[in-house]
Amino acid sequence: MSYPGYPSSGYPAYPQTDGQPAYPQAGGQYPYPGAPGAAYPGSAGGVAYPQGPGGAYPAAGGATYPGGAGGAYPPAGGAAYPGGAGGAYPAAGGAAYPGGGYPAAGGGAYPAGAGGSYPHAPGGSYPQAPGGGYPQAPAGGYQQAQAGGYPQAPAGGYQQAQAGGYPQAPGWPGQGAAGTYPAAPSGGYPTPPGNQPAYGAGGAGYPTYPAGQGGTAPAPGGVPGYGTPGYGGSTQPSGQNYGGGVPPSGGYGSGPAPSQPSMPNIGGLSLGGGMQGTVKPVSNFNPQSDAEILRQSMKGAGTNEQAIIDVVANRSNEQRQKIKLAFKTLYGKDLIKDLKSELTGNMEEIIIALFKPTTFYDAWSLRKAMEGAGTQDRVLIEILCTRNNQQIRDIVTCYKVELERDLEKDLQRDTSGHFKRLLISMIQGNRDETQTVDMQKATADAQRLYNAGEGKLGTDESTFNMILATRSFPQLQATVHEYGKMAKRELLKAIDREFSGDVRDGMHAIVQCVANRPTFFAEKLYKAMKGAGTSDSTLIRIIVTRSEIDLVQIKQAFWEKYQKTLRTMVESDTSGDYKRMLVSLIGN
Numbered sequence: 001m002s003y004p005g006y007p008s009s010g011y012p013a014y015p016q017t018d019g020q021p022a023y024p025q026a027g028g029q030y031p032y033p034g035a036p037g038a039a040y041p042g043s044a045g046g047v048a049y050p051q052g053p054g055g056a057y058p059a060a061g062g063a064t065y066p067g068g069a070g071g072a073y074p075p076a077g078g079a080a081y082p083g084g085a086g087g088a089y090p091a092a093g094g095a096a097y098p099g100g101g102y103p104a105a106g107g108g109a110y111p112a113g114a115g116g117s118y119p120h121a122p123g124g125s126y127p128q129a130p131g132g133g134y135p136q137a138p139a140g141g142y143q144q145a146q147a148g149g150y151p152q153a154p155a156g157g158y159q160q161a162q163a164g165g166y167p168q169a170p171g172w173p174g175q176g177a178a179g180t181y182p183a184a185p186s187g188g189y190p191t192p193p194g195n196q197p198a199y200g201a202g203g204a205g206y207p208t209y210p211a212g213q214g215g216t217a218p219a220p221g222g223v224p225g226y227g228t229p230g231y232g233g234s235t236q237p238s239g240q241n242y243g244g245g246v247p248p249s250g251g252y253g254s255g256p257a258p259s260q261p262s263m264p265n266i267g268g269l270s271l272g273g274g275m276q277g278t279v280k281p282v283s284n285f286n287p288q289s290d291a292e293i294l295r296q297s298m299k300g301a302g303t304n305e306q307a308i309i310d311v312v313a314n315r316s317n318e319q320r321q322k323i324k325l326a327f328k329t330l331y332g333k334d335l336i337k338d339l340k341s342e343l344t345g346n347m348e349e350i351i352i353a354l355f356k357p358t359t360f361y362d363a364w365s366l367r368k369a370m371e372g373a374g375t376q377d378r379v380l381i382e383i384l385c386t387r388n389n390q391q392i393r394d395i396v397t398c399y400k401v402e403l404e405r406d407l408e409k410d411l412q413r414d415t416s417g418h419f420k421r422l423l424i425s426m427i428q429g430n431r432d433e434t435q436t437v438d439m440q441k442a443t444a445d446a447q448r449l450y451n452a453g454e455g456k457l458g459t460d461e462s463t464f465n466m467i468l469a470t471r472s473f474p475q476l477q478a479t480v481h482e483y484g485k486m487a488k489r490e491l492l493k494a495i496d497r498e499f500s501g502d503v504r505d506g507m508h509a510i511v512q513c514v515a516n517r518p519t520f521f522a523e524k525l526y527k528a529m530k531g532a533g534t535s536d537s538t539l540i541r542i543i544v545t546r547s548e549i550d551l552v553q554i555k556q557a558f559w560e561k562y563q564k565t566l567r568t569m570v571e572s573d574t575s576g577d578y579k580r581m582l583v584s585l586i587g588n
Contacts, residue, residue, distance in 0.1 A: 275518075275550035278587040281316040287326035290315070294323070294339075295331060303342040305577040312351060313584035316548060317358050324355060346536050346578040353544045359391070363399040365541060366407065370414040377419070377502045379541070380411070382524065384426040385509040386517070392429035418461045419502040425469035432472040442478035443486075445471065449479070450487050453498040461503070464495075468510045476514045518553035521546060522561055525554070529573045539570070539582070547585050555586065 290311050297304035312320065327335040339351055353361055362383050369379035387395065399407040411423050445467050452460035471479065483491045492515075495507050512520040521542055528538040546554055558566040567586050574582060 276552040277546070277548035278551045278555075279313070279316060279547040279585060281319055282314055285315070285319055285322075287319070287322040288330060290319075290323045291327040291330055291335070294327065294335065298338055298342045305343075305347065306580070308339075308343075308351065309577065309581050309584055312354055313581060317354070320355050321357060346540070346574075347576070347581060349536070350540045350544065350578065350581050353540055358545070358548075359394045359398045360402055361545065362387070362391075362395050363403060363407075366395070366399065367403055367405065367410070370410050375414045377415070378505065378538075380415070380423060381502070381506045381509045382541075384423055385506055386513050386520070389429040389431055389433060392427055396427055396429070415502070417503065418465065418499075419506055421461075422465055422469065422503055422506045425465060430470070432470060432475065434472050435474055437474050437478045439478060439482075442475060442482045445475075445479045446482035446486050449483060449491065449494070454487060454489070454494055459498045461499075464499075464507060468507055473514055476510075480511060480514060516557065518550055518557040519561065521550075521554045522558040522566075525558065525566060526562055526569070529569055534573045536574075536578075539574075543582060543585050551586070 293307055293311055297307035311323075315323065324335045327333065327338075336352060336355055339355070340348060343351055356364060365379055366383060369376035383395070384392070396407050399405055407427055408424060411427065412420060415423060448463055449467060452463035467479070468476070480491050483489075483494070487494065492508060492511055495504060495511065499507060509520065512523075524538060525542055528535040528542075542554075543551065555566045558564075558569075562569075567583060567588070570582050570586060571579060
């Protein structure tokens with residue numbers, strides 16, 4: 001015998017939908033099929049059907065029908081349950097359904113099917129509800145369940161989410177413990193090309209998250225600046241980043257970001273971008289071991305220049321100073337004197353330059369440029385017109401302490417005219433280093449420069465000197481931009497028209513560094529190798545002094561301007577151990 005509308009596995013517990021306390025409409029996922037006459041068959045003698053284990057219908061074979069979850073009965077024929085005492089549903093278990101909606105079943109018990117299951121319906125399927133479909137819900141929907149009237153959760157509760165939480169959305173990196181990034185693969189990430197540091201702290205893990213994106217704060221030291229350890233251990237001052245600065249640690253707080261004037265982009269490079277050298281401090285540094293390697297390379301007949309290159313080109317300037325000290329401690333000898341006795345020519349010059357403290361090398365280069373007959377003005381311009389305040393002050397102090405000379409007096413004796421005034425202004429180290437930009441002042445300064453040059457007969461050199469020597473680099477960048485808008489001519493071209501000789505070159509250097517410092521040095525390197533002969537001193541000085549600051553950007557600027565790599569041009573213009581040393585510093 002078949003029982004219309006009841007599947008063999010029983011009805012599942014009714015799930016809650018979006019927190020709304022309502023039964024599903026007829027025709028939903030699990031509709032209750034109606035029996036012929038739109039009513040479920042009742043039990044014999046008015047005896048209700050008890051609930052089976054887990055809320056399912058009991059096995060065939062004499063068991064009665066179960067009650068609904070919580071003792072409630074499902075609606076008969078689309079009708080709502082009549083209220084019991086206190087508004088509750090009538091209790092199951094022995095009480096016949098009120099209203100007589102369930103017709104009596106013959107015998108009061110269901111015969112067992114084969115294997116204890118319900119017997120198959122005649123013809124292989126259960127009969128359809130009258131009218132070809134299930135009864136519609138009454139107007140207004142089914143009666144709302146009373147508080148606590150929904151089916152209870154199955155024994156043991158609902159299934160818990162899998163360990164680790166629900167799956168991540170596609171494309172977003174999975175999280176590890178406590179919201180951290182997952183660990184690097186076994187063995188770490190592949191080593192970057194060249195002599196660049198490995199990814200992540202300690203050479204493993206993910207790369208450092210950029211600052212100011214509302215997340216992780218930048219690594220100690222912040223955005224690389226233009227400073228470098230050298231004489232007196234001076235570093236880049238926090239206020240001089242040559243640009244608009246970076247957001248505070250962790251990004252800006254809630255609400256609108258602080259209002260700042262828009263910075264013009266001159267020369268295609270924002271001054272706020274970080275700079276990067278090709279030479280990095282080596283990890284697991286051991287100065288005693290390096291000193292021993294250098295000692296062995298110079299011991300006995302001949303010199304192992306490649307061993308010297310491998311050590312010197314891959315250590316920072318600060319580490320080289322420790323190697324010098326370790327060498328003297330271990331062997332009681334001066335490393336520089338030993339190197340000079342073993343090396344000659346350009347190889348000797350570049351190795352000695354690399355072992356000089358950064359600030360001392362600048363001071364030494366200035367003194368060398370003014371020694372003897374004539375003055376190498378381009379060296380004075382290259383150093384004094386491109387360094388920041390702290391670097392200038394350190395150079396002046398080192399010049400006096402180490403070389404026992406007064407830099408200002410030497411400049412007054414070896415230079416003249418407006419060029420001398422410009423350099424004297426530079427060595428005061430008193431440039432404004434405020435990082436904010438006053439656009440009104442930038443417009444006013446642009447007008448003053450125009451009136452002092454192109455806008456009058458003759459040139460007022462003092463106005464140019466005052467503005468170029470005292471304004472901050474971000475402020476000068478805005479002034480250069482405003483001048484171009486107002487005069488319909490670049491300030492560099494105006495300087496070319498109004499000035500000549502060394503003072504023109506000095507002002508040119510300041511404006512070029514404001515616009516694009518790496519391009520300024522790229523041009524100097526190209527001119528040092530262009531044509532017949534090579535200016536090796538210029539090549540050595542720029543590569544040595546910029547190798548820990550911005551040589552990566554200089555290489556990029558060189559390629560963009562000349563469509564050839566700096567390395568390729570150096571290899572074609574130099575040779576031997578000297579070439580190998582330069583190429584090692586330049587990197588790939």
